[in-house]
Amino acid sequence: MMKNQAAARPFQVRPFEQFRAGFPALRRQTYLSICDKMILHDRVRRGVEDFLDHLALASANRVDHEVKVVGARQKFARLMNAEASTIAAVRNVSDGINAVAWAMPMTEGDNVVVCADAEHPNNVYPWLRLKRRGNEVRIVPPRPDGAPHVEAMIEAVDGRTRIVSCASVTFAPGHRTDIARLGEACRARGVFLLVDGVQSAGILAHDFAAEPIDGFATSTSKGLLGLYGFGFLYVSPKWIDRLEPAYLSRPAVHMRCDDHSTMGGHDYELQPDSRRFELGSYNLAGAYAADVSLGLLLDLGTRAIEERVLPLARALNEGLAALGLASAVPSEGPSQSHIVTFGALDAGGHGFSSDPMIAPISERLMDAGIAHTIRRGQLRFAFHAYNNEDDVERVVRCVGEAIKRL
Ligand SMILES: Cc1ncc(COP(=O)(O)O)c(C=O)c1O
CATH class of the missing domain: 3.90.1150.10 (Aspartate Aminotransferase, domain 1)
Known part of the structure; x- marks a missing residue:
């Protein structure tokens, strides 16, 4: 490892x-x-100002800008001890969670498990939406102290459970979840563990090579010290071939070149990695900010x-x-x-x-x-x-x- x-x-x-x-x-x-x-750290602000200067002076093209997306992806991957190819640049937590929710192959009667009263609404509504597809949402009550009830969540898992979703640290009261316990139980049953990691990312240590996490959604608007509207979705390579994104545009298509306006044949192939979850133009200001802020966090460790x-x-x-x-x-x-x-x-x-x-x-x-x-x-x-x-x-x-x- x-x-x-x-x-x-x-x-x-x-x-x-x-x-x-x-x-x-x-x-x-x-x-x-x-x-x-x-x-914002002064250096992060200067990073965003560099981007605005480029726009004002028309001094960079799209490929120059996207170097920052690549840099931000790589740095987030290093921070979490993962390969850069497992990371998609997304907008926020909601974007990452919804992407997984609709990409997971599920049939009517399959279920997801979530401890709704312990979660931020953005990790509840995406699951309620799945009822339209005939999926069951198993809502488990939290512990009396308000924390996600890991044991009760594990008990709620059955042969039709496809996803368990849980915050690494809840927004309130702020307990840290025993992700190792929950993830091991999910792995033993072949269930995808999706973590809403926005409260812990950049502040508490993560190690995706060691933690039993299958998906992790975060934005850079909190502990990653970047901007609103830019974030990351990690998806374990063990799952990627089984996940078919609901939305599709050029960055998610595998064409062995990075030119956004090149169109391949109509029988397209999805990116072999987490980039299959990237959509259209990036939030470049967010990428410039994250490229700097993640560098600062990596320096501290x-x-x-x-x-x-x-x-x-x-x-x-x-x-x-x-x-x-x-x-x-x-x-x-x-x-x-x-x-x-x-x-x-x-x-x-x-x-x-x-x-x-x-x-x-x-x-x-x-x-x-x-x-x-x-x-x-x-x-x-x-x-x-x-x-x-x-x-x-x-x-x-x-x-x-x-x-x-x-
Ligand atoms: C645990 C948690 N999840 C999600 C969010 C916000 O989600 P999004 O990034 O989609 O706005 C917050 C914001 O406070 C949060 O605390």
Whole structure:
């Protein structure tokens, strides 16, 4: 098995502090909202500006631009320890999930398993849509703490199950899923495990050569630190020949040349690899951004990033616990992630909560320039490689002050 060099780099503080210095947003605020959206590093912004300059001056052609798509694909593959040919450049998570949903050979009565109440809506609606095709959607209830119920999902799998879909880390409360356990069970039954990886990609270490993942959909708009509207779909080579994309255009057709306007015969052949899921013109601004941001993440290494963020999340959990606030995600063990949430789950929704503690604390955090979010009624913080111990201290101090005023 290939060793994941990108993941393996050991953690050292200095490169992380240098990385932090590249984000203008961090000069004005403490940013704990990567679970919502990215912030741009100066070098990523310059990458996008290069693209705009080329457009303004008509100084590059399509093939020059697409070098960045190739670069971004290769870098994402290195980050995840996969071959570049297993990666398709797509628009976002929804694009990747829908592509797999409609490419999987399924007949009436076949089913998919999903723990809908633990998932982002974009990993639920694509499955509900399959009911039109006569497929069953097996919705498994989550664990009492709101995490995907891996054991119940495995129990729901039967001889007609074709796909199990699950987030690597849920958007709220933010538990990390035991993908190894779920994936091994899927493999043993010949079922495709599709992972919505947007909350973990770029922040927690992945290794597709070792993890039992068949498909992984992400966008670059969060931890991969790129733009909206550009993302990746990984599909294991073990499955690729069985998957027939629902949509087709030139990039997905195998013609042994990259010229987009060349038309081969009408008896076309699909790309032999994951490029069969690519459609039409690329989001080139997104590719320019990702080519730079993925390079920055590779320099740090995802293992080192994980080793950086998990202790920060633990320290925040402990600081909040000392103030009497119980965290929804444990600060130790396999469910721990870089996300910290507290407050009653589902006591509200996107940006609001009926939990009497949440609104005043959130207001105080906003006044102090601490970026955070409220999801499913819980207050939510998330760490990335640019965060440090000072950020944790600021949040704990600010929450402590808000509690004193209650
Ligand atoms: C777990 C998860 N999946 C999907 C999405 C968004 O999906 P898309 O990239 O299709 O907009 C989010 C955004 O918050 C998310 O947290």
